[in-house]
Amino acid sequence: MQKKLNFIKKNLFSIKYILEWTVKTFYKSDIFYGHGTNNARDEALQIILPSLLLPINSSKKILNYQLSYKEKNMIINKIKKRIRNRIPAPYLTHKSWLSGVEFYIDKRVIIPRSPIGELIVDNIRGLINFYPKNILDLCTGSGCLAIISAKQYPKADIDASDYSIEALHVAKINIKKHNLENRIKLIKSNLFNNLSSKKKYDLIITNPPYVKRKSIYQLPKEFLYEPKIGLIGGEDGLKYIRKILNSAYHFLSENGFLICEVGHNMENLIRQYRNTDFFWPDCIDDAIGVFVLTKKSLKKIIT
Numbered sequence: 619m620q621k622k623l624n625f626i627k628k629n630l631f632s633i634k635y636i637l638e639w640t641v642k643t644f645y646k647s648d649i650f651y652g653h654g655t656n657n658a659r660d661e662a663l664q665i666i667l668p669s670l671l672l673p674i675n676s677s678k679k680i681l682n683y684q685l686s687y688k689e690k691n692m693i694i695n696k697i698k699k700r701i702r703n704r705i706p707a708p709y710l711t712h713k714s715w716l717s718g719v720e721f722y723i724d725k726r727v728i729i730p731r732s733p734i735g736e737l738i739v740d741n742i743r744g745l746i747n748f749y750p751k752n753i754l755d756l757c758t759g760s761g762c763l764a765i766i767s768a769k770q771y772p773k774a775d776i777d778a779s780d781y782s783i784e785a786l787h788v789a790k791i792n793i794k795k796h797n798l799e800n801r802i803k804l805i806k807s808n809l810f811n812n813l814s815s816k817k818k819y820d821l822i823i824t825n826p827p828y829v830k831r832k833s834i835y836q837l838p839k840e841f842l843y844e845p846k847i848g849l850i851g852g853e854d855g856l857k858y859i860r861k862i863l864n865s866a867y868h869f870l871s872e873n874g875f876l877i878c879e880v881g882h883n884m885e886n887l888i889r890q891y892r893n894t895d896f897f898w899p900d901c902i903d904d905a906i907g908v909f910v911l912t913k914k915s916l917k918k919i920i921t
Contacts, residue, residue: 633670634681636690637662640697650838653706653729654714661707665700668711669693674720704839716762719769722791723760726784728848730762732825732879733901733908738766743899745910748873750774750820756809756862757781757826759848761789761802767823768801774820779805779813782847809858810865818871825879826858827851855883856890863891867916874913881907894919 637659644658655661667674669692670683685693696710708714708723715721716730717739723729737743750771755764758778768776778793780786786804793802807813809826828851829837841849851857859880866876880887884907888896895918896909 631684632681633666633683633685636685636693637666637681640666640693643697643701647701649701649704650840652731652838653708653840654716654731655707661700662697664707664713664715665696665711666693668713669696674713674715705843706840709843714760717766719762719766719796721760721762721765722788722795724788725843726782726845727760727788728844730760732763734763734823734825734877734879735766736901737877737899737908738763738770738823741770742875742877742910745897745899746821746875748820752817752819752821752871753777754779754813754819754822754869756822756824757848757858758789758804759785759825761792761804763823763825764789764802765792765796765798767821768796768798774801776802777805777813777817777819778802779807781806781808782845785845785848809861810869813869815868817869818874819869820871820874821877822866822870822874823877824862826862828855828859828880828883830855830883851883854886856880856887859883859887860890863894863911863916863919866911867913867920870913870916872913876911876913876916877908878911879908883907884909891919 640662641658644661651661655664667676672680699705699710706729708729709725712722712724714723714730717735721730751774753767753774753776755778758764758780761778764776764778778789789804793799827849829849831850831853834850895915898909
């Protein structure tokens with residue numbers, strides 16, 4: 619194996635050649651895609667280009683860039699870790715993308731992948747017919763959805779809350795990275811506990827933990843590198859979502875919306891709330907499990 623790697627380091631002269639080798643190597647492995655990519659080529663590019671400090675949307679001409687031995691060695695070491703240890707690519711490069719926006723990422727936060735980002739950019743599929751002035755990103759993690767919201771609605775004030783101090787530290791890095799310190803306020807809060815119901819939000823977005831406790835070790839190994847506090851949602855996965863549904867009404871403006879991700883728990887949620895008017899917008903890449911509720915629909919839950 620080592621002789622083969624030494625041969626590769628000496629003979630793969632350009633990004634193009636090391637990309638081709640990486641893609642073939644990924645195909646032969648049992649790695650799982652799902653932390654920003656869904657195929658071997660995109661996964662390879664998201665390791666190789668950031669490692670060389672090159673933009674992820676670089677032109678094809680960059681593939682002819684000649685690599686130094688040091689650069690090849692660095693990239694190959696990351697590819698080895700990706701395959702042998704099943705470490706997700708963003709934890710190897712500290713970079714991730716959602717809705718075309720770049721974020722700093724490390725093991726303190728969940729890797730951005732929520733389809734809510736896509737919905738925000740598309741103005742929630744046209745459901746919102748007014749400009750949201752106040753937005754809350756509950757369980758903000760890396761701050762990705764708050765930042766995407768700030769870019770989509772440049773006149774809105776945004777609160778981003780999380781229970782994890784470590785996650786808020788990463789969110790702060792990303793907010794500073796995008797020069798949004800004056801637009802996004804970070805709040806440490808266990809769901810709504812430290813938020814004032816006197817402030818009403820036109821839009822509450824949230825991607826809370828929703829993995830069933832017993833299911834966590836049935837997930838691909840890549841997920842086990844992520845903080846469990848951001849994944850496990852109690853015994854049935856709906857512990858925090860029930861709390862959100864019981865409280866969100868009091869924090870929404872009269873025309874406000876709640877947008878929440880529940881993933882594959884959507885059927886379980888529908889069974890538990892049979893009389894609730896959930897709207898499930900279509901998402902790209904067959905992503906499922908994001909619902910939209912109006913304040914009026916939420917009132918039916920708490921009465």
